[in-house]
Amino acid sequence: xxxxxxxxxxxxxxxxxxxxxxxxxxxxxxxxxxxxxxxxxxxxxxxxxxxxxxxxxxxxxxxxxxxxxxxxxxxxxxxxxxxxxxxxxxxxxxxxxxxxxxxxxxxxxxxxxxxxxxxxxxxxxxxxxxxxxxxxxxxxxxxxxxxxxxxxxxxxxxxxxxxxxxxxxxxxxxxxxxxxxxxxxxxxxxxxxxxxxxxxxxxxxxxxxxxxxxxxxxxxxxxxxxxxxxxxxxxxxxxxxxxxxxxxxxxxxxxxxxxxxxxxxxxxxxxxxxxxxxxxxxxxxxxxxxxxxxxxxxxxxxxxxxxxxxxxxxxxxxxxxxxxxxxxxxxxxxx
Amino acid sequence: xxxxxxxxxxxxxxxxxxxxxxxxxxxxxxxxxxxxxxxxxxxxxxxxxxxxxxxxxxxxxxxxxxxxxxxxxxxxxxxxxxxxxxxxxxxxxxxxxxxxxxxxxxxxxxxxxxxxxxxxxxxxxxxxxxxxxxxxxxxxxxxxxxxxxxxxxxxxxxxxxxxxxxxxxxxxxxxxxxxxxxxxxxxxxxxxxxxxxxxxxxxxxxxxxxxxxxxxxxxxxxxxxxxxxxxxxxxxxxxxxxxxxxxxxxxxxxxxxxxxxxxxxxxxxxxxxxxxxxxxxxxxxxxxxxxxxxxxxxxxxxxxxxxxxxxxxxxxxxxxxxxxxxxxxxxxxxxxxxxxxxxxxxxxxxxxxxxxxxxxxxxxxxxxxxxxxx
Numbered sequence: 156x157x158x159x160x161x162x163x164x165x166x167x168x169x170x171x172x173x174x175x176x177x178x179x180x181x182x183x184x185x186x187x188x189x190x191x192x193x194x195x196x197x198x199x200x201x202x203x204x205x206x207x208x209x210x211x212x213x214x215x216x217x218x219x220x221x222x223x224x225x226x227x228x229x230x231x232x233x234x235x236x237x238x239x240x241x242x243x244x245x246x247x248x249x250x251x252x253x254x255x256x257x258x259x260x261x262x263x264x265x266x267x268x269x270x271x272x273x274x275x276x277x278x279x280x281x282x283x284x285x286x287x288x289x290x291x292x293x294x295x296x297x298x299x300x301x302x303x304x305x306x307x308x309x310x311x312x313x314x315x316x317x318x319x320x321x322x323x324x325x326x327x328x329x330x331x332x333x334x335x336x337x338x339x340x341x342x343x344x345x346x347x348x349x350x351x352x353x354x355x356x357x358x359x360x361x362x363x364x365x366x367x368x369x370x371x372x373x374x375x376x377x378x379x380x381x382x383x384x385x386x387x388x389x390x391x392x393x394x395x396x397x398x399x400x401x402x403x404x405x406x407x408x409x410x411x412x413x414x415x416x417x418x419x420x421x422x423x424x425x426x427x428x429x430x431x432x433x434x435x436x437x438x439x440x441x442x443x444x445x446x447x448x449x450x451x452x453x454x455x456x457x458x459x460x461x462x463x464x465x466x467x468x469x470x471x472x473x474x475x476x477x478x479x480x481x482x483x484x485x486x487x488x489x490x
Numbered sequence: 491x492x493x494x495x496x497x498x499x500x501x502x503x504x505x506x507x508x509x510x511x512x513x514x515x516x517x518x519x520x521x522x523x524x525x526x527x528x529x530x531x532x533x534x535x536x537x538x539x540x541x542x543x544x545x546x547x548x549x550x551x552x553x554x555x556x557x558x559x560x561x562x563x564x565x566x567x568x569x570x571x572x573x574x575x576x577x578x579x580x581x582x583x584x585x586x587x588x589x590x591x592x593x594x595x596x597x598x599x600x601x602x603x604x605x606x607x608x609x610x611x612x613x614x615x616x617x618x619x620x621x622x623x624x625x626x627x628x629x630x631x632x633x634x635x636x637x638x639x640x641x642x643x644x645x646x647x648x649x650x651x652x653x654x655x656x657x658x659x660x661x662x663x664x665x666x667x668x669x670x671x672x673x674x675x676x677x678x679x680x681x682x683x684x685x686x687x688x689x690x691x692x693x694x695x696x697x698x699x700x701x702x703x704x705x706x707x708x709x710x711x712x713x714x715x716x717x718x719x720x721x722x723x724x725x726x727x728x729x730x731x732x733x734x735x736x737x738x739x740x741x742x743x744x745x746x747x748x749x750x751x752x753x754x755x756x757x758x759x760x761x762x763x764x765x766x767x768x769x770x771x772x773x774x775x776x777x778x779x780x781x782x783x784x785x786x787x788x789x790x791x792x793x794x795x796x797x798x799x800x801x802x803x804x805x806x807x808x809x810x811x812x813x814x815x816x817x818x819x820x821x822x823x824x825x826x827x828x829x830x831x832x833x834x835x836x837x838x839x840x841x842x843x844x845x846x847x848x849x850x851x852x853x854x855x856x857x858x859x860x861x862x863x864x
Binding site: 180209211212214217219220221224227229230232244252256257258259260262263264267297319320348394395396397 | 619641644648
């Protein structure tokens, strides 16, 4: 057991993957000497060489498209997209090629590509550096999409993503990069596609992933003061979603709140809410509620505290599903 | 031979501005070219006859497939009429351990790579998204997104370089693709990594209805040197010149020289696909000019000049083309429709809980119909 930041836990996972399989290669902008803008690949080029840790020219489509060719040749490429908002030039290669080649070739050609994406806001960044584009990819058949929330998962999940024979979009919660936790390399990791109950509770199921899992746990703690018992589910996998775990929790609590930083409309919260409603309508005590970013572009840094779901907005949603007075009560009275 | 290879750098292009590398003139005469000749010195009468057979079979397959589409047996077909020499000359320069990434018009390349006639058809009849296993023939499933495959070829070549083997990758694309960002990005990556890749551009003068002049105001081959990639502009209807140029590029790649760009100047004599109507945009006079430069007529005249166009060769080629056409028709009509639940197959290599549930639910739904559609 070692105490590591989430960023260093990913570094360790990459290192172990490079050691375990010489077909693993890393490809991205500034990942060599600099070690990546977040230092996640720090020291790896020095230890594994320029043929395995490759500084790529500045072209995301080519980073992903070149990884496709490497995968054709039997490699396991790990691409780093420097920031969430930079992934769009690579979108065509991800959606039209990476996601479809295994299907297109009836299983003959595998695409064991991991695409690492630092994502989400909360760091006071300029435009295009705080986005949550995961729903574009969960909507795309052929991709697996995951997001880690703590150092132990970060280590284990990046290793599982690289070992997977399917392409994996690996969303890293950049504002939690410096959160520290114990990492046990020997621990048996749950399957990559599984969710996990990270706090047990009886009244409300609160579903979160990535950067908002910590916020959700804080909210659950705060809810105790109001006598509300909140169960927190860390989704971990966004495609597939482990609906069985969420469903089991909601059957017990009867209430569902889903939170994410990404915009509201067509987001992952809509999918979780509708599927859970289909599966356990008669166990629900209240309509599921989503707490999300607004349907605006990601705003300027001085506005992001309004855009991002925080502890109080989550508690407000908990009050709604509990039938307690909440921010919408006033609107209902005046309406 | 090696001297000319070393001369291949961006500052001294092999083809002079505006000119084309050529070994066979349109009337079938050998054009002297001391730089190219050594690269096809091994093409003896038997090899020439084999090239003639390839070109003829590919044209016959193309014509027959077009007819099958007109009869409703294929959903679509992208004719390669006129581009046979560009495809055969380049593909026959390859080794089995090389790997090609093509667009959808390269059925001639596929034939030369060993794709069976039956395997050419599923994509166009709509029974599968790929006709063959790419690893069986060293050729990826053709890319439909224009230019995307140039990056795949570059990545594959980078993989060969990392492994230290002397295999090469070839990216086939058209003049239209050169406007796509992916093609420029591929050239940047290939040059920076000295990847053993050949960029083989068939300039067939048309991207559906858009003439090449809309994609490029200068010869396309002139673009590559600015990326640090030497280029050759070759007569794409001259099977020998294309073969020589491709062999030069492949040899550079194998020796660690990095990427080479070949612009094979040819002409799309048919429609973009069977859904297209080139009558709305092709100038008949221009088409007639190119008909006079036909790649097969040219090789026939050359064989005739050499006294090789014997009745025996004619009969043998007739048998090959007739057999290919019959096989195409038989294979097309014999293609089975896929089973309903196969729609869920191979989306993922490993189990996926969401999709597994969807399959189970649709299977139960189909069971309501006594399996009549499953």
